[in-house]
Amino acid sequence: MSGAPDLTGKRILLIIAGGIAAYKALELIRLLRQAGASVRAVLTRGGAEFVTALSVQALCEDRVYTELFSLTEASEMGHIQLSRSADLLVVVPGSADILAKMAAGLADDLASTLLLATDKPVLVAPAMNVRMWQHAATIANMATLRGRGVEMVGPDEGPMACGEFGPGRLAEPTVILSAIAALLRPAGALAGYHAVVTSGPTHEPIDPVRYLANRSSGRQGHAIAASLARLGARVTLISGPVFLADPPGVAVVRVETAREMFAAVQAAMPADIAVFCAAVADWHVVPRDTKLKKAAGMPVFDLHENPDILREISMLGAARPRLVIGFAAETEDVAEQAAQKRVRKGCDWIVANDVREETGIMGGAENEIMLVTEAGSEIWPRAPKEAVADRLAARIASVFAA
Ligand code: C5P
Numbered sequence: 001m002s003g004a005p006d007l008t009g010k011r012i013l014l015i016i017a018g019g020i021a022a023y024k025a026l027e028l029i030r031l032l033r034q035a036g037a038s039v040r041a042v043l044t045r046g047g048a049e050f051v052t053a054l055s056v057q058a059l060c061e062d063r064v065y066t067e068l069f070s071l072t073e074a075s076e077m078g079h080i081q082l083s084r085s086a087d088l089l090v091v092v093p094g095s096a097d098i099l100a101k102m103a104a105g106l107a108d109d110l111a112s113t114l115l116l117a118t119d120k121p122v123l124v125a126p127a128m129n130v131r132m133w134q135h136a137a138t139i140a141n142m143a144t145l146r147g148r149g150v151e152m153v154g155p156d157e158g159p160m161a162c163g164e165f166g167p168g169r170l171a172e173p174t175v176i177l178s179a180i181a182a183l184l185r186p187a188g189a190l191a192g193y194h195a196v197v198t199s200g201p202t203h204e205p206i207d208p209v210r211y212l213a214n215r216s217s218g219r220q221g222h223a224i225a226a227s228l229a230r231l232g233a234r235v236t237l238i239s240g241p242v243f244l245a246d247p248p249g250v251a252v253v254r255v256e257t258a259r260e261m262f263a264a265v266q267a268a269m270p271a272d273i274a275v276f277c278a279a280v281a282d283w284h285v286v287p288r289d290t291k292l293k294k295a296a297g298m299p300v301f302d303l304h305e306n307p308d309i310l311r312e313i314s315m316l317g318a319a320r321p322r323l324v325i326g327f328a329a330e331t332e333d334v335a336e337q338a339a340q341k342r343v344r345k346g347c348d349w350i351v352a353n354d355v356r357e358e359t360g361i362m363g364g365a366e367n368e369i370m371l372v373t374e375a376g377s378e379i380w381p382r383a384p385k386e387a388v389a390d391r392l393a394a395r396i397a398s399v400f401a402a
Contacts, residue, residue, distance in 0.1 A: 005181030007032065007184060009037075010088070011038050012039045014029065015115070016056065017111065018046015025047075025056075025092045028176055031174065033061075035177065037180075039059075040085075041065065042064070043066045044109060044111045066110070079113050082114060084117075088120060088180060090122075091125065093126070099145065100141050119384075123151040127168060127169060128155075129162050130160060130168040131164070148380075154170060156169040182401070189394075193232075193234070194271045194273070195235045196321070197224055200217070200218030200241060201278070202258045202280050203256045203281075204257055207292045208289070212281055212285070217244070220327075222239070226250065226386075235251065236251050238268065241256060258284065259307060262312065269313075272322050280306060285303060286302065323400075324346075324348050326341065326342070330352060353369050354368070365385060366383060
């Protein structure tokens with residue numbers, strides 16, 4: 001990244017855990033404030049052994065949340081609210097202890113409770129003694145956290161405060177700042193790129209008044225189109241019939257059937273990014289010209305396969321968008337099915353979710369996804385579909401920034 005990042009209006013919840021490197025969190029606060037971000041700090045009991053609440057408070061120009069967080073304070077600013085009123089949670093230094101708590105899902109102090117309660121992205125800058133870093137327990141905890149989508153920066157290698165040498169040093173505050181800026185993706189990160197997004201269900205007519213359809217609301221696809229547009233992409237949203245407003249700054253093409261959707265996607269090419277979120281009907285029937293009558297007896301339909309838009313576009317060869325993302329709505333073996341689907345369809349990523357009725361995801365306001373890439377799979381915590389969209393758009397932007 002060139003120059004100082006602009007983080008105007010971004011809200012960071014900084015968790016300062018215990019460790020000799022805690023003092024570097026003060027420098028990070030200064031850099032974040034300078035970049036325009038607001039910083040709320042949480043000082044763990046261990047962190048308070050290394051830096052004082054007073055100095056943290058002075059740099060944040062806000063109160064510091066400590067273990068002394070009382071019930072009165074909790075009623076003013078609940079744990080959940082505190083953990084969700086930020087754009088990003090940052091843990092500096094990420095001690096072996098806090099990594100273990102996060103991996104195990106412990107919630108026995110304010111910091112670990114916030115980390116468990118949040119639906120926002122989390123960035124950890126690990127720092128600890130080299131032997132602690134290389135211990136099998138820490139290695140397993142790091143793998144668990146990475147698998148859950150926790151972002152990491154560092155550690156660096158070098159001489160340590162304890163006199164040893166090796167990996168375990170906290171990344172430099174300027175590097176942590178760059179990692180924060182990369183995650184928060186300032187507007188414009190996708191400027192100059194064209195994204196095609198499909199959304200909603202398709203309707204496959206049976207006769208002039210009836211059709212085959214599914215329960216997709218289009219909320220997730222529309223939210224993704226909006227998030228990509230906010231990052232500066234030129235977005236073409238190809239939508240089946242939905243009851244949603246057009247997202248701002250997005251060109252919307254309305255279609256009904258899968259075949260119309262495919263034709264609209266082809267017409268919208270070339271694109272750099274394709275996100276196929278629509279719940280496309282797999283089959284259509286040749287519709288009757290006149291309304292079917294009950295008296296005419298039980299109708300029999302021949303089902304014909306619809307074009308598989310995701311697969312067709314993934315297989316385009318030279319004209320293929322650089323990043324093709326498919327969705328997988330599954331009711332069983334989500335991880336396994338999604339991984340197989342990624343290969344079968346030839347796409348880059350699969351966003352999978354469990355759409356069993358009791359999850360309330362299909363047609364609901366929230367989503368809990370598994371992102372399957374070539375590198376493996378990550379589970380993202382349940383969050384509003386808009387938040388999932390923002391996070392997916394940021395991840396897409398990171399591919400184009402690379
Ligand atoms: O095969 P399945 O329908 O489970 O795959 C889901 C993914 O494929 C979604 O991304 C969906 O938008 C896409 N798809 C498509 N065209 C179809 C069927 C599915 O683009 N005809």
